[in-house]
Amino acid sequence: MRPRLLTWDVKDTLLRVRHTVGEQYSLEAKLHGIRVEAETLNSSFLAAMQTQNKLFPNYGLGQGLSSQQWWMEIVKRTFRLCGVSDERVLSPMAENLYQGFSSARNWEVFNDVKDTLIHCDRLGIRMGVISNFDRRLEKILVNCSLRQHFQFVLTSEDVGIGKPDHRIFIKALSLAQVEPEQATHIGDDVWNDYLAARAVGMESYLICRETEQPARAEGLVPKDHILHSLQQLNSLLK
Template identity: 30%
Template sequence: MIKAVLFDLDGTLLNRDASVRHFITNQYERLASLHHLSKDSYIIRFIELDNRGYVWKDKVYQQMVEEFEITGLSSEALLADYISQFQFSCVPFAHLKETLDHLKQRGIALAIISNGKGQFQLDNIKALGIEHYFDTILISEWEGMKKPDPRIFQKALGQLHVQPDQSIFIGDHPENDVLAAQRIGMQAIWKKDAGWRTCSADWAVDDLKEILPIIIDNKLG
């Protein structure tokens, strides 16, 4: 019986691709010092350099300032703007709160394990309005370890007071989320992501609401 469901954040609960595009468009429109640049060029290049979140933004903005010869703003100022303002551009995946509501109503414990900067990720979780659903939230910067390190999964399970075989992990990354969870004895659902061709998950879903029949109709919960 499944007693706990653990989630990744970016690409699983937070539609990061949509959020990044919303933010970077907004950043360009808000900051007059960027308006001598082509809006489309600024947006496209940021998305390229960001590499779907796997390059931290200090490197991205350093490259942007150099390539576009931006003089009105430093890379540090652009990074500070990103850190403080990104939360206002957070876009959830469809059926997010509906899915969490159903799980909580069944008495299932919920957790988030996210790689990333601590306060930044927590601000994004709060911006989605979902912090109260979760019994524990672990963010790699604050934990001193990150997925796929098995210890961060084990810590979350310990805080939830469940065994690996009583829990299921949902994430978009085939290695850091799915395989890492499976290696410690958890079942795993892959939130499909176009950035990856294949994934050896126990199940795969396109929409968050699809996890409910997996857990409930298959008598896992």
């Protein structure tokens, strides 16, 4: 296996949040004299995210929102669900948290990532990113010292569509000027990454560092298409 193009998901594939959302929201609240438990904030965040995704899919692009407005409303809704309603506090907290998630201090690069990307560079494999993320992703990758490895970064906000829509994969293939069978995609989501890439004719692998065989992959992903470490990918790139 030696693809001409290797595309990557980012969150939970190359990077993960260093602390839970609830922990980071709780810390920000304390700076404003407000005490809310991290576990409570985690639950409220999930509810706020579900509502926002339903009302305003893909960062509200179709309804005229910016991704910053979209995220700041999630922060505010999360705190409102926890009983915090003072807009004079909500707005600065939302702004600080939005900006903070662009910083490397809030993200952790998996320890098998940098060696793998360097290995791919040495093999002359072109690489790109396909992610259901907002425009902050470019800055995050720069701040985490990863951006230099990628020929392009496609986010669902930039493209206007997200995975598993086949068009974002086609866009990546077009940018790299390769055929689907010459490309491989790596990600942690069965439907958005593994199956979506294969639906357009690409090779794909599911990264699953935590468990031997994730329940969501049963019957959908052959065991030899599951990577428990990116070191396995290195051995496949002959």
